[in-house]
Amino acid sequence: MSHSEISPSNAHRWMRCPGSVKLLRKVPPETESSEDASLGTRKHALMAQFAMLFQSSLSIGLHPTDVVAAEFFKSNPLATDEMRDGIFGNQLVEYAEHLMCNPKYGGAPVRTEIELPLDLSSVSPGMRGTADAVIYSHDDTTIEIVDYKSGSIPVTPHANEQLMLYLIGALQMTTDGLCKHEGAHIMTIAQPSVENGPMSFRSVTVPTDKLREFLFNAQLRATETRILKNPIRQPSNEACRWCRAKAICPEYHEWVSADVLIDACHKEGYAKISDQLAKRVLDNRKSITALIKSCQDYAVGKLNGGDNFPGYQLVEKSGRRSVIKSDAVTHELMFLLGPDALEPTGVGKLTRLAREHNVNLDFAITRGEPKMTLEPIEDVGEDFKTEEENENEND
């Protein structure tokens, strides 16, 4: 079992569904990370780099306002133009100030560890983690774990397994350790309040006895995951949400009532679906969408890995069209369309305006890179013969 299979960042899953770890080994690896994920990784790295710069500036006696995010961005290869022009610079400063100039610790810099490696072998042999930041009060009575999330879906620090594990790791590094440390244990999520909005810092305090209880439960679940031949699979919203094994997980299928959905599809016409069946489908709509997405990812993974997937193939499709955002294009559109060009415009609207004004606006539209897309094979051949064909063959 590799160390990353049981880690703090996926504790929300293996602690609820220990059987997921084994099942996930049967799922083809992700071939490419999404654009969102790579942007999140860049933001994460920039937050840490800026916090370290801020910290070293304070340590040589500079004032916090002397550390200017715009200067930091200038030659940083991780920063995009959008980050340089947008509110992200303010978020960097807000994050660094929370770590190092926090009024709740008297406003003056306190001891703060950034990107602190943690040894969590007390939970599971070989388990490691890296805390984005750990703040210690001057007298070491308070310890605060801070985790930065770049995504727009709000994450709560309440009973957050990843943060609880980081807290355990950080406490075990103090002289008192987890057993004796009776000070305040704080877990904080730092996340933009809305996309491109100011940072929000949501904190909860965890009593020591809760942490001990959690540690015991985490040890138990990690052991089950490692040593049982068939650890249980237990679907739940929290466990299954990001689990890539949905396509091949019988427990998940049953839980989202996949057979209910198939039943509904076979009714051939909405009028024939009863209110009860429609309600069951609607009750499960999020899970059903997630199941379809997971099946697509599974099939794409197999085809990308050179395996067959019955009835489907990868087909190159032309990239998505979008409106070019540049001063030259905006200027030209203004000239051709007048004030209409100032409104936010998508490709559909631009095409309509081109028709209405009888002008060619192709210069304002660009097309993204072609993408490989999962498509059903028209002639399904050997894999999917009709019953009649099968019977003829057998005669």
Ligand code: SF4
């Ligand atoms: S889909 Fe849900 S139930 Fe199935 S393995 Fe993943 S987390 Fe467990």
